[in-house]
Amino acid sequence: MSDTSLDCTTRTGEAGFGDYYALLKPRVMSLVVFTALVGLLVAPVSVHPMIGFASILFIAIGGGASGALNMWWDADIDRIMRRTKGRPIPTGKVTEEEAFAIGMTLSVMSVVMLGLAANWIAAGLLAFTIFFYVVVYTMWLKRWTPQNIVIGGAAGAFPPMIGWAVATGGVSVESVLMFLITFMWTPPHFWALALFMKSDYDDAGVPMLTVTHGRKVTRVHILVYTLLLAPITIGIGVTSIGGPIYMVTAVLLNLWFIKGAIDIWRRDEAMAEGDNYRVERAFFKVSLLYLFLHFGALLVEAGLRTFGFGGW
Known part of the structure; x- marks a missing residue:
């Protein structure tokens, strides 16, 4: 400071x-x-x-x-x-x-x-x-x-x-897994932001991955972390707080999220600048929905269990 x-x-x-x-x-x-x-x-x-x-x-x-x-x-x-x-x-x-x-x-x-x-x-x-x-x-x-x-x-x-x-x-396995959802979600979420914020981090001297290793490497990291995130979110579905509604939600969201990460991985800077980072911006917005819907599905499962439904 x-x-x-x-x-x-x-x-x-x-x-x-x-x-x-x-x-x-x-x-x-x-x-x-x-x-x-x-x-x-x-x-x-x-x-x-x-x-x-x-x-x-x-x-x-x-x-x-x-x-x-x-x-x-x-x-x-x-x-x-x-x-x-x-x-x-x-x-x-x-x-x-x-x-x-x-x-x-x-x-x-x-x-x-x-x-x-x-x-x-x-x-x-x-x-x-x-x-x-x-x-x-x-x-x-x-x-x-x-x-x-x-x-x-x-x-x-x-x-x-x-x-x-x-x-x-x-603390329990369930709470640790909920921790891991946000922990593994955070890097691809912010790296997508860093891709289309362009010079902000360079100007401020913050060593974001886009600055230190370049945008191509950042795109690879987004894909890797997205792939690592998927089994964690799906794994929660088989715990005591999961259930069929959560599992269906998690599978569909991860397919959507992985597709977005693959789309980012396939792009280069010429493509991204050509459409004003449209894919990167879309992935960032989807990432917000991704996290909200996972936790929302857990909440739905908890509500159903309260009334004797839900769970496996």
């Missing part, structure tokens, strides 16, 4: 609620909330609605705290990248000091309150998630290695494990 530029802490306008809300990365937070909620609801142990609501709220706050600390540390490169230059700190709506204070306060509060509301295993997982995203990924991996998004993706994969731990007080 740069601390030498004069505009780091200069406020150019009065911050509103929307600016502070944007500091928490609401889109990322929504994914955290959804996957954590699925982890909680598919667990074999029921949770009192008030405890469940409070737990998801504190998990969401912890996710938002991570986002605020990420923006605090990455303020220098956020000012450079087209995708991020409209964030609250680059636009001068929120200062770096404010972002740090908000992030740290919400981090401590979310972990302590989750421990009190649910259990300390879940709170410990939330604390580790915040630490991993802010320190391991943001401060270390992101600017050091092209494997940043591979290893750093673990931070976004923990929420279903936390939700499961809220209900069960522990």
